[in-house]
Amino acid sequence: MDYRISDDDGGTSGVGGVGGITGPRREDVLPASAAAAVKVVIVGGFGVGKTTMVGSVSEIRPLTTEETMTQAGVGVDDLAGVERKTETTVAMDFGRISLNERLVLYLFGTPGQERFWFLWNGLFEGALGAVVLLDTRRLEVSFDVVGRLEERGVPFVVAVNAFPGAPAYPLQELRAALDLPDAVPLIDCDARDRGSSRDTLITLVSYLQALTMTPETS
Amino acid sequence: MSGQGSGGPATPWDEGGPERLYTVSRGRAGRHDRTSVELVTLIVARTEPEPGMQPEIAAVLRMCQFPLSVAEISAYLVLPVSTVSVILAGLLKERRVEARAPVPAAVLPDTELLQAVMHGLQNL
Numbered sequence: 232m233d234y235r236i237s238d239d240d241g242g243t244s245g246v247g248g249v250g251g252i253t254g255p256r257r258e259d260v261l262p263a264s265a266a267a268a269v270k271v272v273i274v275g276g277f278g279v280g281k282t283t284m285v286g287s288v289s290e291i292r293p294l295t296t297e298e299t300m301t302q303a304g305v306g307v308d309d310l311a312g313v314e315r316k317t318e319t320t321v322a323m324d325f326g327r328i329s330l331n332e333r334l335v336l337y338l339f340g341t342p343g344q345e346r347f348w349f350l351w352n353g354l355f356e357g358a359l360g361a362v363v364l365l366d367t368r369r370l371e372v373s374f375d376v377v378g379r380l381e382e383r384g385v386p387f388v389v390a391v392n393a394f395p396g397a398p399a400y401p402l403q404e405l406r407a408a409l410d411l412p413d414a415v416p417l418i419d420c421d422a423r424d425r426g427s428s429r430d431t432l433i434t435l436v437s438y439l440q441a442l443t444m445t446p447e448t449s
Numbered sequence: 450m451s452g453q454g455s456g457g458p459a460t461p462w463d464e465g466g467p468e469r470l471y472t473v474s475r476g477r478a479g480r481h482d483r484t485s486v487e488l489v490t491l492i493v494a495r496t497e498p499e500p501g502m503q504p505e506i507a508a509v510l511r512m513c514q515f516p517l518s519v520a521e522i523s524a525y526l527v528l529p530v531s532t533v534s535v536i537l538a539g540l541l542k543e544r545r546v547e548a549r550a551p552v553p554a555a556v557l558p559d560t561e562l563l564q565a566v567m568h569g570l571q572n573l
């Protein structure tokens with residue numbers, strides 16, 4: 232056999248590490264029994280803690296994937312408003328949790344202020360749901376995200392990351408500001424804390440379970 | 450939250466026959482053609498790399514000895530997902546790799562699936 236599985240920690244020569252192309256480290260390999268995956272998207276503004284949350288619950292070090300998107304549209308920077316094609320590469324961090332021997336959960340952290348995310352159809356399509364990480368210093372970003380998720384019918388919960396020095400609104404006030412329905416969970420979290428991040432995901436799944444029991448919720 | 454998961458009731462996602470899984474992932478994924486993949490489709494190599502193969506293709510076959518998502522392949526190859534999808538479509542057509550379709554969430558995910566996700570998270 233001409234392949235190698237590496238034990239090294241640098242990730243420079245994992246499975247498939249030939250010709251500069253690396254693969255997963257030995258400890259990052261899924262069992263052969265892994266049969267299917269599900270995904271959850273973590274959306275939030277710049278610097279709100281998406282990567283931190285992915286990293287705190289992921290069993291692998293967060294990885295980065297990217298997609299190139301072409302959009303025909305009016306150039307926003309263009310004063311003349313000329314129709315043209317814009318090509319953008321968007322990158323996002325993701326992590327992984329093996330739920331059991333057969334089922335794997337992937338978590339994708341995506342910047343909410345980036346309108347291209349919503350063009351990446353494959354991203355939200357088929358997602359179990361989303362966690363909106365709320366930055367109380369930039370509420371308007373989250374306002375936009377919440378609206379887009381509602382439009383797309385992606386179920387979500389809102390988690391407020393506690394940053395020192397950020398305005399501390401009572402949750403009720405935030406709910407009103409975001410115009411969130413009472414049923415949508417709004418919680419505090421610390422993305423740096425594994426338990427808190429896990430509990431945020433558990434809140435999402437409980438909410439999804441509640442939704443399946445009350446079909447007429449949209 | 451404490452893990453009560455290990456004692457919880459088994460669901461088709463925790464245990465049970467592969468037939469059920471096959472039905473679930475196959476039935477709803479049927480609208481896609483068989484060479485299309487998405488971000489969290491798991492890819493497993495069926496063949497080993499051969500000399501003279503394009504380096505990216507050989508790398509995919511090597512890194513997919515065990516299941517690996519399209520997103521992870523994209524990350525390790527440092528290639529956009531759409532490019533990786535094209536490579537994988539070719540490999541799927543030649544039956545060099547196998548694709549395990551994601552569990553579709555459809556409009557509302559099924560309760561057994563959510564139960565399995567919940568158990569998994571509670572056990573973290």
Ligand SMILES: Nc1nc2c(ncn2[C@@H]2O[C@H](COP(=O)(O)OP(=O)(O)OP(=O)(O)O)[C@@H](O)[C@H]2O)c(=O)[nH]1
Nearest residue numbers: 277278279280281282283392393394395421422423
């Ligand atoms: N106090 C506090 N700091 C946090 C929390 N989450 C993240 N941080 C810090 O905030 C900074 C930004 O976190 P990231 O996880 O990189 O944020 P991000 O959303 O991925 O950022 P971009 O990808 O650049 O948009 C880091 O220095 C984190 O340590 C939190 O819950 N509380």
Ligand SMILES: [Mg+2]
Nearest residue numbers: 281282324340
């Ligand atoms: Mg980040």
